[in-house]
Amino acid sequence: MKPAYKKRDLLKNNLIKRIILSRNLQPFATILAFAPFIFVAVTGIIGISSGAKNFSVGFTWILWSVLLALLLVPFLGRSWCFLCPIVWPGELIQRKLWSKFGDSKLMNMRWPTVLKNVWLQIFIFIFFGIWMVVLVTQPFVTAIAVITLITGATITFILFPRRIFCRYLCPPGLFIGVYSSYAPIEVRVKDRGICLTPSSQGGCNKECYTGSEKGYGCPWLEFPQNMVSNIDCGLCTECFKTCPRDNIALNARPFGVELESKEMKMKSDEAWRAIILLAFPLVYTAVLFGPWAWIKSWGDLLLYTNSVGVTQHLFYIILIIDIVLGVLPGLHLLASRISILLSGTKDISTKELFVNYAYAYIPLGLMLWAGFNFSLIMMEWSYIPVIISDPFGAGWNLLGTTHLPWIPITLPIPIAETVFTFSGVLLSLKVGYNSLNSIFSDKKQTLRALIPFATLTAIIAIVYLWFYI
Numbered sequence: 131m132k133p134a135y136k137k138r139d140l141l142k143n144n145l146i147k148r149i150i151l152s153r154n155l156q157p158f159a160t161i162l163a164f165a166p167f168i169f170v171a172v173t174g175i176i177g178i179s180s181g182a183k184n185f186s187v188g189f190t191w192i193l194w195s196v197l198l199a200l201l202l203v204p205f206l207g208r209s210w211c212f213l214c215p216i217v218w219p220g221e222l223i224q225r226k227l228w229s230k231f232g233d234s235k236l237m238n239m240r241w242p243t244v245l246k247n248v249w250l251q252i253f254i255f256i257f258f259g260i261w262m263v264v265l266v267t268q269p270f271v272t273a274i275a276v277i278t279l280i281t282g283a284t285i286t287f288i289l290f291p292r293r294i295f296c297r298y299l300c301p302p303g304l305f306i307g308v309y310s311s312y313a314p315i316e317v318r319v320k321d322r323g324i325c326l327t328p329s330s331q332g333g334c335n336k337e338c339y340t341g342s343e344k345g346y347g348c349p350w351l352e353f354p355q356n357m358v359s360n361i362d363c364g365l366c367t368e369c370f371k372t373c374p375r376d377n378i379a380l381n382a383r384p385f386g387v388e389l390e391s392k393e394m395k396m397k398s399d400e401a402w403r404a405i406i407l408l409a410f411p412l413v414y415t416a417v418l419f420g421p422w423a424w425i426k427s428w429g430d431l432l433l434y435t436n437s438v439g440v441t442q443h444l445f446y447i448i449l450i451i452d453i454v455l456g457v458l459p460g461l462h463l464l465a466s467r468i469s470i471l472l473s474g475t476k477d478i479s480t481k482e483l484f485v486n487y488a489y490a491y492i493p494l495g496l497m498l499w500a501g502f503n504f505s506l507i508m509m510e511w512s513y514i515p516v517i518i519s520d521p522f523g524a525g526w527n528l529l530g531t532t533h534l535p536w537i538p539i540t541l542p543i544p545i546a547e548t549v550f551t552f553s554g555v556l557l558s559l560k561v562g563y564n565s566l567n568s569i570f571s572d573k574k575q576t577l578r579a580l581i582p583f584a585t586l587t588a589i590i591a592i593v594y595l596w597f598y599i
């Protein structure tokens with residue numbers, strides 16, 4: 131069957147294939163990534179308490195988050211999950227130690243059916259989001275966050291099989307998963323017909339899911355044969371190793387095609403995830419770069435002063451929860467209702483349209499996150515040579531850059547933010563138009579249905595840009 135979009139299997143290149151099939155690459159990359167995170171924990175706990183002078187804050191919230199949002203996720207999808215150090219100790223215990231004891235109930239507990247969705251992950255993400263001001267200013271809190279993630283992952287790996295933590299709990303995974311659906315790279319089977327061939331007729335025994343002596347069954351509980359989205363594929367490369375029919379491809383593809391594919395299955399919890407993630411760059415921008423200094427001090431949940439008390443901090447928490455879970459989803463619900471009325475359709479409910487159209491916000495969200503992180507690196511880049519030269523803030527001067535002053539580069543920010551935002555709007559409207567076009571019968575009806583969503587998209591873009599221009 132002809133593929134729905136152009137793709138090219140990168141494994142046709144022998145060097146890439148050898149690298150992907152190597153069993154040494156992932157552990158090596160993971161250990162390399164683990165070292166700075168341990169250093170984040172150590173510097174955060176015993177280093178200076180000023181976020182601007184401590185490696186912990188600078189590495190995590192300037193270097194790592196910018197690397198994720200500007201490069202890895204947009205261009206390489208879930209590539210971070212390939213080398214992620216958060217899961218390393220837990221996965222090591224699960225694979226090397228626990229397997230020696232064989233199966234037991236404690237090590238192989240069932241994840242509750244009611245939690246087999248991303249709601250818990252969404253709440254954990256919002257919880258971390260509420261602590262944002264404290265995280266980006268307090269090294270100790272950043273260290274505790276990193277230790278909590280690694281410990282939480284390790285406990286989950288000990289109790290539950292495979293990567294339950296990644297699928298249902300990890301907060302960075304929420305961001306990485308949603309936006310990886312836009313990336314120009316995918317893992318897919320080459321030919322479903324081969325997967326459907328019984329083993330007695332030269333097929334396989336579903337080793338990609340069950341595992342074999344060549345590798346582990348999909349740690350993300352995905353069945354490659356049915357996979358149509360990147361969202362829950364951690365790019366771990368195990369299925370490349372286990373498939374006995376060499377039927378897995380690592381495809382390069384155009385940006386965003388997955389969101390317009392007819393195969394994509396829209397799910398309600400994932401739709402909420404896309405809307406909530408769209409709200410966060412607006413919130414972060416307002417708090418960190420907006421004109422209201424009081425919001426930032428109200429968000430500093432650990433530093434009570436005489437003028438900022440418990441009431442203000444509670445107000446801040448309610449405000450954030452209200453925007454991400456109430457205002458933006460509420461506006462999207464309203465747009466969905468008006469869209470139904472304008473199109474005059476009875477073939478789809480408001481709820482279904484709410485879910486279907488939410489995926490169209492993914493390009494806009496990705497661009498706003500990229501824009502926010504671009505401004506962050508432009509404003510804060512000069513802290514990086516400082517924290518590398520003196521990671522603990524102990525008075526060292528390893529590179530001779532410890533006393534570099536703060537040098538924000540503000541000039542390109544308004545232009546870059548305009549480019550990011552307009553690109554996000556156009557790409558979102560393109561995905562949205564195609565999504566509506568597959569629902570409605572004619573172009574005029576599709577365009578009428580698009581009006582409320584386009585208006586909401588424009589409002590979000592204007593509000594976001596207002597903070598920068």
Ligand code: SF4
Nearest residue numbers: 211214216296300303
């Ligand atoms: S989902 Fe989270 S913990 Fe899992 S690999 Fe990705 S970033 Fe790491």
Ligand code: SF4
Nearest residue numbers: 325334337338373377
């Ligand atoms: S092992 Fe290979 S051929 Fe078999 S189902 Fe998995 S991907 Fe398809």
Ligand code: SF4
Nearest residue numbers: 348363364366367369
């Ligand atoms: S085994 Fe294959 S499908 Fe599963 S997460 Fe790894 S790369 Fe993705």
